[in-house]
Amino acid sequence: MTHATREKLIETGLAIMREKGFNHTGLQEILQQAGVPKGSFYHFFSSKEDFGEQVLEFYAQGAKQMAESILLDSDTLPLERLRRFFKSTMEGCRCDGFRGGCLIGNLSQELADQNPAFAKLLARKFAQQRELIRENLAQAQADGTLSVSWAAGDLADFLINSWQGAMLRMKVNKSCLPLDQFMDVTFNHLLT
Amino acid sequence: MTHATREKLIETGLAIMREKGFNHTGLQEILQQAGVPKGSFYHFFSSKEDFGEQVLEFYAQGAKQMAESILLDSDTLPLERLRRFFKSTMEGCRCDGFRGGCLIGNLSQELADQNPAFAKLLARKFAQQRELIRENLAQAQADGTLSVSWAAGDLADFLINSWQGAMLRMKVNKSCLPLDQFMDVTFNHLLT
Numbered sequence: 001m002t003h004a005t006r007e008k009l010i011e012t013g014l015a016i017m018r019e020k021g022f023n024h025t026g027l028q029e030i031l032q033q034a035g036v037p038k039g040s041f042y043h044f045f046s047s048k049e050d051f052g053e054q055v056l057e058f059y060a061q062g063a064k065q066m067a068e069s070i071l072l073d074s075d076t077l078p079l080e081r082l083r084r085f086f087k088s089t090m091e092g093c094r095c096d097g098f099r100g101g102c103l104i105g106n107l108s109q110e111l112a113d114q115n116p117a118f119a120k121l122l123a124r125k126f127a128q129q130r131e132l133i134r135e136n137l138a139q140a141q142a143d144g145t146l147s148v149s150w151a152a153g154d155l156a157d158f159l160i161n162s163w164q165g166a167m168l169r170m171k172v173n174k175s176c177l178p179l180d181q182f183m184d185v186t187f188n189h190l191l192t
Numbered sequence: 193m194t195h196a197t198r199e200k201l202i203e204t205g206l207a208i209m210r211e212k213g214f215n216h217t218g219l220q221e222i223l224q225q226a227g228v229p230k231g232s233f234y235h236f237f238s239s240k241e242d243f244g245e246q247v248l249e250f251y252a253q254g255a256k257q258m259a260e261s262i263l264l265d266s267d268t269l270p271l272e273r274l275r276r277f278f279k280s281t282m283e284g285c286r287c288d289g290f291r292g293g294c295l296i297g298n299l300s301q302e303l304a305d306q307n308p309a310f311a312k313l314l315a316r317k318f319a320q321q322r323e324l325i326r327e328n329l330a331q332a333q334a335d336g337t338l339s340v341s342w343a344a345g346d347l348a349d350f351l352i353n354s355w356q357g358a359m360l361r362m363k364v365n366k367s368c369l370p371l372d373q374f375m376d377v378t379f380n381h382l383l384t
Contacts, residue, residue: 019306020215020305020306021213021215023212023216099304100305105301105357105360108360108361108363108364109293109298109360109363110216110302112363112364112366113211113212113291113363114211114212114216119366122364123365126361150376150377150381154376154377155377157369157370158354158377161354161357161360161361161370161373161374162353162354162357163357164356164361166350166354166357168297168300168301168353168356168360169349169353171301171311172300172314172315172318173315174304178349178353181346181350182350182353184342184346189340189382190381
């Protein structure tokens with residue numbers, strides 16, 4: 001029961017949960033795909049819910065690193081950083097064949113009404129992402145490249161939420177168009 | 193086995209599915225809550241999937257009627273119609289305690305990658321809603337109250353998707369703020 005076994009379980013769980021959601025993902029399916037016996041699973045995770053939370057943490061950590069690598073890049077202007085951030089996420093969606101989408105959004109949709117503890121965790125993940133985006137918008141307002149006078153936090157929320165909706169529609173249409181529309185309206189109209 | 197029994201099953205299924213999703217909603221739970229025996233269920237529906245599609249049709253029909261009653265009201269200017277439409281949906285969300293959200297969006301998130309037939313049906317429901325909104329935006333462009341030169345269809349998609357994302361965040365935060373932010377950015381900035 002090595003660290004590698006835990007990682008294998010989490011990565012397998014992530015791949016399945018992104019497409020099937022939390023409730024519909026069976027423990028047996030994860031164990032089989034990961035080639036790990038049930039006993040090992042309970043060595044690392046106390047329950048399926050504990051496992052789900054660990055999968056979410058793993059996913060959110062990766063997403064945070066990706067976001068920070070672009071949104072904290074001081075060699076680039078803040079609005080260009082934001083454009084690159086969404087563009088990069090969009091390319092990820094294209095590579096995934098417009099499947100899966102964002103685990104944070106998916107689990108929010110699925111569990112928000114069912115599991116208050118999970119909902120709290122998801123709200124925190126959104127808040128972290130919001131802070132990174134808000135900071136870039138505030139910088140753009142300060143340096144004059146963004147003229148809209150909204151509170152940067154409200155605008156950050158609007159962008160995050162609109163992006164989540166665009167990914168939802170992308171999944172159902174299996175098309176990049178919703179993401180293209182988001183980029184167009186956001187960067188050629190809203191953030192000017 | 194009356195028409196009322198079918199209605200009872202659909203309404204009960206809708207209430208549960210809006211919060212728990214399709215996969216996590218058990219047939220037994222619906223039958224118990226509706227007080228209907230299993231045999232009656234299979235008199236009306238060939239399978240759980242058939243039932244899910246009928247629930248979606250019922251919900252979409254209600255949503256369409258509500259949308260048309262506002263968005264086809266020729267006594268009101270098109271942008272004001274749009275504002276009223278989203279405002280009215282927002283009040284519905286408030287009455288629901290920011291739970292449930294939109295069944296079309298919820299099922300899209302849950303089933304888009306799992307069930308291509310269902311995804312097609314959901315895409316059609318989005319397309320119907322888009323057409324109503326597109327028509328209002330095109331009218332506003334024609335009468336000069338909307339000056340942005342985007343294709344009205346792209347803008348309609350952007351609004352629908354952003355609204356879906358706002359409802360997703362509303363559910364996870366149990367707060368009206370994401371909807372308020374949508375209204376503010378959309379009607380005080382985007383559609384001017």
